[in-house]
Amino acid sequence: MFNYIIKRLLALIPILIGVAIIVFLIVHLIPGDPAQTMLGERATDQALERLREQMGLNDPLPVQFWRYVKDLLRGDLGRSIMSNNPVSAELVQRFPATLELSFFAIIFAVFVGVPAGIFASMNQNSWFDNLSMLIALIGVSMPIFWLGLMFIWLFAVELGWFPPSSRIGVGLEFTPITNLYVIDSILQFNFTALKNVLHHLVLPAVALGTIPMAIIARMTRSSMLEVLKKDYIRTAYAKGLKRKIVIFKHALKNAMVPIITVVGLQFGVLLGGAVMTETIFSWPGLGKYLVDAIYARDFPIVQGGILFFAGVFVIVNLIVDLSYALVDPRIQYE
Amino acid sequence: MRKITLTTFIILAVIMSMFVTGVMAQEQGGTLVFGRGGDTVGLDPIQVTDGESFKVTQQIYDTLVDYTPGTTEVEPALATDWEVSEDGLTWTFHLREGVEFHDGNPFNAEAVKWNFDRWRLEDHPYHIGGEFTYYSYMFQGFPGIIQEVNVVDEYTVEFVLSEKQAPFLNNLAMVPFGIASPEAVKKYGEDYFKNPVGTGAFVLEEWRQGDRVILKANENYWRERAYLDEIVFRSIPDNSARFMELQSGSIDMMDGVSPEDVEAIEESDTLKLSLRPSMNVGYFAMNFKFEPFDDVRVRRAFNHAIDKQAIIDAFYAGLAEPAKNPMPPSIWGYNDEIEPYEYNPEKAKELLAEAGYEDGFEFDLWYLPVPRPYIPQGKFIGQAIQSYLSEIGVTANLVTYDWSTYLDKTDHQEAPTYMLGWTGDNGDPDNFLYVLLDKDNSNNAYESDELHEVLVEAQKTMDQDKRVELYMEAQEIIHQDAPWVPLVHSTPPIALKSMVENYIPNPTGTEKLHRVWLSE
Numbered sequence: 118m119f120n121y122i123i124k125r126l127l128a129l130i131p132i133l134i135g136v137a138i139i140v141f142l143i144v145h146l147i148p149g150d151p152a153q154t155m156l157g158e159r160a161t162d163q164a165l166e167r168l169r170e171q172m173g174l175n176d177p178l179p180v181q182f183w184r185y186v187k188d189l190l191r192g193d194l195g196r197s198i199m200s201n202n203p204v205s206a207e208l209v210q211r212f213p214a215t216l217e218l219s220f221f222a223i224i225f226a227v228f229v230g231v232p233a234g235i236f237a238s239m240n241q242n243s244w245f246d247n248l249s250m251l252i253a254l255i256g257v258s259m260p261i262f263w264l265g266l267m268f269i270w271l272f273a274v275e276l277g278w279f280p281p282s283s284r285i286g287v288g289l290e291f292t293p294i295t296n297l298y299v300i301d302s303i304l305q306f307n308f309t310a311l312k313n314v315l316h317h318l319v320l321p322a323v324a325l326g327t328i329p330m331a332i333i334a335r336m337t338r339s340s341m342l343e344v345l346k347k348d349y350i351r352t353a354y355a356k357g358l359k360r361k362i363v364i365f366k367h368a369l370k371n372a373m374v375p376i377i378t379v380v381g382l383q384f385g386v387l388l389g390g391a392v393m394t395e396t397i398f399s400w401p402g403l404g405k406y407l408v409d410a411i412y413a414r415d416f417p418i419v420q421g422g423i424l425f426f427a428g429v430f431v432i433v434n435l436i437v438d439l440s441y442a443l444v445d446p447r448i449q450y451e
Numbered sequence: 452m453r454k455i456t457l458t459t460f461i462i463l464a465v466i467m468s469m470f471v472t473g474v475m476a477q478e479q480g481g482t483l484v485f486g487r488g489g490d491t492v493g494l495d496p497i498q499v500t501d502g503e504s505f506k507v508t509q510q511i512y513d514t515l516v517d518y519t520p521g522t523t524e525v526e527p528a529l530a531t532d533w534e535v536s537e538d539g540l541t542w543t544f545h546l547r548e549g550v551e552f553h554d555g556n557p558f559n560a561e562a563v564k565w566n567f568d569r570w571r572l573e574d575h576p577y578h579i580g581g582e583f584t585y586y587s588y589m590f591q592g593f594p595g596i597i598q599e600v601n602v603v604d605e606y607t608v609e610f611v612l613s614e615k616q617a618p619f620l621n622n623l624a625m626v627p628f629g630i631a632s633p634e635a636v637k638k639y640g641e642d643y644f645k646n647p648v649g650t651g652a653f654v655l656e657e658w659r660q661g662d663r664v665i666l667k668a669n670e671n672y673w674r675e676r677a678y679l680d681e682i683v684f685r686s687i688p689d690n691s692a693r694f695m696e697l698q699s700g701s702i703d704m705m706d707g708v709s710p711e712d713v714e715a716i717e718e719s720d721t722l723k724l725s726l727r728p729s730m731n732v733g734y735f736a737m738n739f740k741f742e743p744f745d746d747v748r749v750r751r752a753f754n755h756a757i758d759k760q761a762i763i764d765a766f767y768a769g770l771a772e773p774a775k776n777p778m779p780p781s782i783w784g785y786n787d788e789i790e791p792y793e794y795n796p797e798k799a800k801e802l803l804a805e806a807g808y809e810d811g812f813e814f815d816l817w818y819l820p821v822p823r824p825y826i827p828q829g830k831f832i833g834q835a836i837q838s839y840l841s842e843i844g845v846t847a848n849l850v851t852y853d854w855s856t857y858l859d860k861t862d863h864q865e866a867p868t869y870m871l872g873w874t875g876d877n878g879d880p881d882n883f884l885y886v887l888l889d890k891d892n893s894n895n896a897y898e899s900d901e902l903h904e905v906l907v908e909a910q911k912t913m914d915q916d917k918r919v920e921l922y923m924e925a926q927e928i929i930h931q932d933a934p935w936v937p938l939v940h941s942t943p944p945i946a947l948k949s950m951v952e953n954y955i956p957n958p959t960g961t962e963k964l965h966r967v968w969l970s971e
Contacts (some may be wrong), residue, residue, distance in 0.1 A: 148852075148853060148856050153855035163592070168584070172523060260836070
């Protein structure tokens with residue numbers, strides 16, 4: 118098992134090198150010029166020329182690439198063209214926000230989606246089954262910007278139950294440490310802030326979790342239906358086991374592998390930054406930031422951000438692979 | 452009779468007292484939460500070019516001279532008065548005494564010289580942390596036209612220019628030229644943009660990147676201390692979500708109001724609207740290198756063919772003025788005597804027929820790919836122009852590119868016709884007329900020698916009345932030549948809670964908030 122993990126982590130290196138090359142090429146070959154974007158209507162030829170020179174954009178592409186690789190090997194992702202802030206600082210600043218939101222969204226998706234899927238499979242073709250699958254279908258096809266705006270309008274403006282957006286209220290005593298606000302407020306024993314942070318998390322987490330929830334519910338249902346048809350389930354019933362035991366101990370465990378796969382994939386996708394959710398809920402995460410960087414042609418940020426996401430995605434997949442062994446002892450890693 | 456007089460007197464007294472309390476009772480204290488579309492990029496004003504950064508640095512820093520609230524006229528700030536030599540090349544500024552930076556260091560002539568040297572000298576040890584874009588833009592490169600900065604005595608500083616620059620004072624009032632504490636810049640180096648230290652009414656408390664900037668009142672401010680204790684600038688990217696935050700009460704004011712929300716604000720009891728005086732122009736340009744736009748009759752025909760007011764009603768919620776000149780009326784020297792080309796399709800057709808195009812023609816119309824303050828919905832406005840032109844028998848094909856390519860191609864005169872605009876920097880007519888339409892700068896191959904002479908003379912003239920006269924003349928020449936269809940001057944709306952008092956939006960796009968107070 119240990120060897121397997123090492124092997125997988127080593128495999129990360131060629132993947133990241135490949136991603137680095139592809140990202141560099143894509144970013145530099147698409148039309149558009151960061152100097153031009155930065156100066157906007159004020160771009161005169163001399164001003165552009167001076168800015169390009171300062172940014173090192175006038176060097177031939179191979180020279181720029183070599184500089185990029187050299188810095189990368191030293192662990193230096195460069196500085197943002199827009200803000201002059203180190204890319205790594207920007208990533209460290211923003212990724213925790215994305216991580217926190219994705220975590221609560223996936224928790225919501227799993228805790229609602231899995232039970233709904235199980236219950237639907239137990240009563241196949243009942244009204245609950247039909248209704249929940251209809252809801253799941255709507256959930257999968259829901260445009261999130263619309264859902265988010267409706268949430269804010271209903272629960273924040275009309276009912277006033279939740280704050281409309283952002284991570285924490287104004288005027289609270291609170292110092293971010295890790296930028297995972299839930300953890301930070303616990304570390305500081307600041308339970309007023311913790312309550313406020315959790316309160317702010319509800320709407321965006323539910324909005325972001327809706328689509329994964331629907332996907333997980335559908336996957337759970339179909340996986341369970343398949344298992345429930347197996348002979349050993351019939352045998353279990355025949356032995357006189359209670360329905361609850363049969364469903365949760367015999368069926369669910371065997372249906373778990375595809376569910377874990379879907380949950381892992383969805384979590385990986387969420388960690389890539391939920392642009393729409395972050396925009397609607399003013400969530401200062403990486404997704405929105407990266408998209409802005411693409412528009413501004415902020416090359417170092419785009420390169421660093423995508424490289425970072427590639428790494429995160431591979432690691433999440435590794436964790437998913439390892440967790441198969443937990444639910445199915447027949448799976449072993451060499 | 453006597454009774455009535457008494458009643459009248461009492462009513463009058465009550466009204467008077469309400470008036471007095473209403474005006475006098477500026478309340479000290481409170482937090483103002485300002486919702487805006489994006490985060491600040493950096494807090495070193497000389498290194499940034501975006502409005503979201505300037506909005507905040509405006510509060511932290513002061514400039515030598517400042518704009519009078521709500522106008523582009525210049526008044527004293529860190530400099531109390533100044534004189535200029537006969538030849539217009541030497542400017543002497545007398546500085547305010549007893550002013551301190553937020554870090555306790557004194558503001559004096561040395562500090563002013565240090566800041567200007569840092570900006571203009573490429574070999575200065577602290578010429579780091581960015582590109583100093585606005586310095587090279589307003590003063591023409593490094594070191595640019597500011598040849599020398601001399602300390603005369605502790606509170607007197609002298610600028611020697613290599614050539615006359617009539618808008619020099621207006622330039623110095625711009626927010627990028629806020630004076631920073633030299634000691635702080637030395638201490639933080641490349642990271643100074645996160646640790647700003649100025650002399651302004653507010654001090655940076657905390658900046659949570661991507662989320663909010665928190666400012667606290669400067670207790671030692673050299674003007675009166677701010678009424679507010681705290682300002683929080685929150686980034687709320689989505690316009691609708693930001694408006695809902697205002698409705699739910701979690702923010703006190705916002706900019707970037709969508710036109711469709713204007714009606715709801717006007718009807719609301721708890722919200723109000725403030726319009727920023729326009730300092731921009733959105734225009735539709737015709738390129739002289741492409742036939743038939745070299746013919747003035749065709750260009751005038753286009754000017755008659757487009758109904759600007761209808762465009763404003765449809766796409767700006769009525770919150771813009773139709774343009775007749777290339778610069779907005781908020782700028783001095785605006786020529787209000789010019790008769791605009793009225794909307795008259797029949798006349799437009801006649802002009803086209805006169806030019807030999809009674810059967811119309813076909814051409815490419817480039818529309819803006821991104822929302823800008825002067826043209827928020829490029830594609831829709833492009834379609835509106837297209838349909839107006841089809842009414843006079845001309846076929847426009849809509850074309851666009853990504854923003855930076857669009858700028859690049861229009862700059863190289865590759866667009867036959869295109870939409871673009873401009874937001875003024877320093878409130879000087881030169882910053883519109885020369886920058887946009889002089890033969891050395893125009894993007895549509897409009898090359899008028901007559902105009903060039905007038906504009907260059909105005910640049911070298913120090914006498915204000917004479918300059919006004921010259922710019923009036925310049926606008927007349929432009930009107931006759933009709934190189935553009937000037938479309939609109941937009942007045943961006945700002946929505947506020949009714950309790951936010953004494954907010955005066957400035958045409959330059961940002962303003963100091965130290966005189967803002969909260970009632971209730």
